[in-house]
Amino acid sequence: MNGFLKQLQSELTPAADSNPQIIQYPQDFIEFNKQIGLPIKNGIEHPIYDYEEQVIRNIESKKYVWVKKATGLGITELVLRYIAWRCVKDESWKGGQVLIITGPRIELAVGLMDRFRKLFKDRTFDTKNTVTEINGVRLEAFPSHHLDTARGLPNVKFIFLDEADFFPIGEQKNARAVAERYIPKSDPYIVMVSTPDRPGGLFEDMEKEINCMYERMFLPYTVGLGKIYTESEIEQGKKSLSFEREYNLKYGMGIGNIFPYQLVDSITQDYNLSIQNGDKVLCVDPAYGSSKFGILGAEKLDGVIYIKEAMQIERASPTAMLDLVSLKANDYNKNVIVDSAHPGLIKDLTERGIMAKECNFNKELSDMTVIASDTVKNGIVRIHRIYNDLQQQLKAVEFNDKGHPDKKKLNFDLGDCFLMACQYYKRSSGYSVMV
Numbered sequence: 001m002n003g004f005l006k007q008l009q010s011e012l013t014p015a016a017d018s019n020p021q022i023i024q025y026p027q028d029f030i031e032f033n034k035q036i037g038l039p040i041k042n043g044i045e046h047p048i049y050d051y052e053e054q055v056i057r058n059i060e061s062k063k064y065v066w067v068k069k070a071t072g073l074g075i076t077e078l079v080l081r082y083i084a085w086r087c088v089k090d091e092s093w094k095g096g097q098v099l100i101i102t103g104p105r106i107e108l109a110v111g112l113m114d115r116f117r118k119l120f121k122d123r124t125f126d127t128k129n130t131v132t133e134i135n136g137v138r139l140e141a142f143p144s145h146h147l148d149t150a151r152g153l154p155n156v157k158f159i160f161l162d163e164a165d166f167f168p169i170g171e172q173k174n175a176r177a178v179a180e181r182y183i184p185k186s187d188p189y190i191v192m193v194s195t196p197d198r199p200g201g202l203f204e205d206m207e208k209e210i211n212c213m214y215e216r217m218f219l220p221y222t223v224g225l226g227k228i229y230t231e232s233e234i235e236q237g238k239k240s241l242s243f244e245r246e247y248n249l250k251y252g253m254g255i256g257n258i259f260p261y262q263l264v265d266s267i268t269q270d271y272n273l274s275i276q277n278g279d280k281v282l283c284v285d286p287a288y289g290s291s292k293f294g295i296l297g298a299e300k301l302d303g304v305i306y307i308k309e310a311m312q313i314e315r316a317s318p319t320a321m322l323d324l325v326s327l328k329a330n331d332y333n334k335n336v337i338v339d340s341a342h343p344g345l346i347k348d349l350t351e352r353g354i355m356a357k358e359c360n361f362n363k364e365l366s367d368m369t370v371i372a373s374d375t376v377k378n379g380i381v382r383i384h385r386i387y388n389d390l391q392q393q394l395k396a397v398e399f400n401d402k403g404h405p406d407k408k409k410l411n412f413d414l415g416d417c418f419l420m421a422c423q424y425y426k427r428s429s430g431y432s433v434m435v
Contacts, residue, residue, distance in 0.1 A: 023088075023122060023123070025085070025088045025089055026089070027089055027090075029048075029056060029081075029082065029085050030048055032081075032084075032085045032089065033048055033081060033085075036081075036084070036119050036120065036121070037119075037121065039074055039077050039078075039081075041072075041074070041228065046074070046227070046228060048078070049074075049224070049227045049228065051073070051219055051223040051224065051227075052074065052075070052078045054217070055067060055075065055078060055079075055217065056078070056082060058215045058217060059082060059189060059191060062214075062215035063187075063189050063190070064189070064190045064191075064213050064214045064215065065189075065190070065191045065192070065214060065215050065217065066191075066192045066203075066206055066212070066214035066215065066216045066217065067191070067192065067193045067194075067217045067219060068165075068194065068195075068196055068203055068207065068216070068217070068218050068219070068249055069193060069194070069195060069217075069218075069219040069249075070195065070219060070220050070221040070223075070224065070246065070247045070248070070249065071195045071246045071247065072224075072228065072229065073219055073221075073223070073224050073228055074224075074228055075193050075219070076112075076162055076163075076193060077115070079160055079162075079191055079193060080112070080115055080116050080119065080160075081119060083098055083116070083139070083158055083160065084116060084119050084120070084134075086157075086158065087134050087135050087137040087139075088134060088135045091135075091136070093135070093136075093137045093157045093158075094135060094136035094137060095136055095137075095155055096137055096138075096155040096156065096157035096186075097137070097138050097139070097140065097153045097154075097155060097156045097157065098137060098138070098139040098140070098156075098157055098158045098159075098160070099140060099142060099150055099153070099156060099158070099159045099160070099179070100112055100113070100139065100140070100141040100142070100159075100160045100162065101141075101142050101143075101144055101147070101150070101159070101160070101161045101162070101164070101175050101178070101179070102141055102142070102143055102144065102162050102163070103143065103144055103163060103166055103167055104143050104144050104145040104167070104168060104171065105143060106130070106143050108141075108143065108162075108163075109130045109141035109142060109143050110129055110130055110141070112141050112162060113129065113130055113131070113132055113139070113141045116132060116139065117132060120134070130142070137157070144167040144168065144171040144172075144174075144175050145168070145171055147171075147174060147175060147178045150178050151178060151181070153182075154186075155186050156182045156185070156186045156188045157186070157188050157189070158188050158189045158190075158191075159179045159182065159188050159189070159190045159191070160191050160193070161175055161176075161179060161190075161191070161192045161193070161194075162193055162194075163193070163194045163195065164176075164192045164193070164194045164202055164203065165194035165195070165196055165197040165198075165201050165202055165203040165204075166194065166195075166197050167202065168408075168409075169201065169408065169409065169410065169411070172201060172202035173202070175202075176192075176202065179192075190214075192206075192214070195245070195246060196245055196249055196250065196251045196252075197245075197251070197252075197255075198251060198252050198255060198396040198409055198410035199251040199252045199389065199392030199393055199395075199396050199410060199411075200292075200389075200392075200393065200410050200411035200412075201251075201410065201411075203251075204251055204392075218249060219249075220247065220248050220249050221234060221237075221247035221248060234247070240254065241253075241254035241261075242254030242255070251392050251396065252392050252393075252395045252396025252410075253395060253396075255395070255396045255398065256394065256395050256396045256397050256398055257398050257399060258369065258372075258373055258394075258397050258398065258399060258405060259372075259373060259376050259394040259395060259397065260395075261395040263376050263377060264376065264383070264391055264394050264395050266379065267376060267379060267381055267382055267383055268382075268383050268384075268385055268391055269382050269383075269384070269385065270384065270385055271306060271382055271384060273308055273309070273384060275297075275299060275308055275331050275332075276299065276301060278299040278300050278301040278306075279299065279300040279425070279428060280297070280298070280299045280300075280308075280331070280332040280333055280335055281297070281298050281299075281332060281335050281336075281337060281421055281424045281425075282295070282296070282297050282325070282328055282329055282331075282332040282335065282336045282337070283295070283296045283297075283298070283336075283337045283338075283359075283417040283418075283420040283421045283424070284296075284325055284336060284337065284338045284339070284345070284356075284417065285339050285413050285414075285416040285417050285420075286316075286321065286338065286339060286341075286342040286345050287316065287413060288315075288316055288317070288318060288321075291411055291413055292312035292313060292314050292316075292411055292413045293312065293313040293314075293316035293321055293413070294310075294311075294312045294413030294414045294416060294417045295309070295310075295311050295312075295313075295324070295325065295328065295417065296309065296310045296311075296390070296414060296417035296418060296420075296421060297309040297310075297328065297331065297332055298421040298424075298425075300425055300428075303380065304380055304381070304382060305375070305380060305381040305382065305421065305422070305425055306381075306382050306384075307381070307382065307383050307384060307387060307390065307418075307421075309328075310383075310387040310389065310390040310414050310417070310418075311414075312389060312411075312413050312414055318344070318345075321345070322345065322348050322349070322352075325345070325349065325354075326349065326352050326354060329349070329354045334353070334354045334355070336349065336354055336356040336357070337356065337357045337358075337359050337420050337421075337424060338356045338357070338358060338359065339358075339359055339361060339416065339420075340358035340359055340360045340361070341361065346358060359420050359423070361416070364423070365404050365405075365419075366402075366403055366404060367423070368419040368420070368422070368423045369403070369404060369405060369419065371419075371422050371423050371426045372418060372419045372422040372423070375422040375425075375426070376394070381422065387414075389414055390414040390415070390418060393410065393411070393412055393413075393414050393415040394415060394418065396410055397410065397412055397415055405419075
């Protein structure tokens with residue numbers, strides 16, 4: 001520890017809860033863990049490792065911390081232990097609140113609170129389920145879909161969002177907003193921890209943020225090799241299709257079942273991105289709210305479809321997007337396809353002399369999905385290595401119960417554009433879609 005945490009000195013006072021006994025806890029985090037018992041995994045006691053010490057240092061010095069981590073590194077346990085230590089080491093958090101935000105199942109909230117209580121083997125607690133009090137600090141765990149009661153608390157000291165990338169898409173931004181709204185009020189510590197889930201979610205968005213307020217930490221399995229993991233455990237883990245996501249921080253890997261990631265990798269190459277004299281099409285999936293505005297350009301040369309550009313714009317303005325699509329349409333012989341759910345853009349393009357074709361997803365999505373899947377499977381499309389967002393969306397998307405891409409679990413804006421392009425080239429080769 002190089003004495004870092006030992007610098008955190010303050011007057012030692014007894015911790016009190018429903019038990020009458022007086023228990024004194026160390027002012028040093030490492031000594032605290034020794035007193036309550038070190039973490040145990042598979043029956044083996046583990047010390048606080050160097051990568052865990054760095055997490056604690058960042059929490060203490062940066063206050064807002066974002067951790068993208070491999071599964072099984074022990075970071076959730078570490079944060080719970082840090083919260084426990086801060087609650088009892090002195091009186092500074094007394095009268096305050098700690099919020100723990102979990103996924104939407106109440107069992108997750110209950111489970112984390114149970115883990116917290118078990119850290120104090122020498123105490124009993126009157127509280128149960130999702131609420132605990134210790135040394136005058138009230139801890140409460142909230143499922144991500146029940147955050148209304150997490151607003152308006154008077155003295156929040158710490159907010160922990162556990163496995164935040166797995167919150168449902170519609171709840172991720174709200175959970176972050178609830179946490180950050182307390183910054184002007186009580187300036188709590190905010191710690192977000194998660195193994196990566198799908199592309200386009202909370203963690204990928206935060207990873208790409210410019211001037212992000214959080215100290216971002218990346219903890220792949222390699223930081224725990226020979227420590228929390230044995231070599232044999234990792235070799236066994238590598239047999240799983242989800243290894244790259246669960247252990248090596250890759251969004252979406254091993255999740256999707258429409259475009260297997262091995263096939264997407266096989267069509268991902270380097271090639272000339274300049275537009276030539278082939279059959280060109282510009283596909284547009286408009287969005288002006290929570291989704292992203294997707295634009296994809298493709299060109300077919302010698303029987304192979306090359307994706308020439310793939311971009312998604314967040315918080316797009318209608319005027320700016322009309323100008324952008326109009327400009328890019330010239331590179332594609334004004335051959336433009338637009339999601340029919342946005343007739344306004346189609347009308348505006350027509351007024352500029354661009355006769356955009358409509359794509360009716362409500363009627364054609366099943367057929368489009370099959371066509372795109374076959375296009376990838378048959379290896380007649382190429383995606384450039386720089387278009388990482390498109391690759392990840394294809395790798396992560398799953399079928400829903402209708403046999404369509406499940407867009408409730410991830411943003412699929414570029415994926416929709418890809419479906420449109422594949423359908424266009426199938427039709428141009430003599431195929432007619434039955435609707």
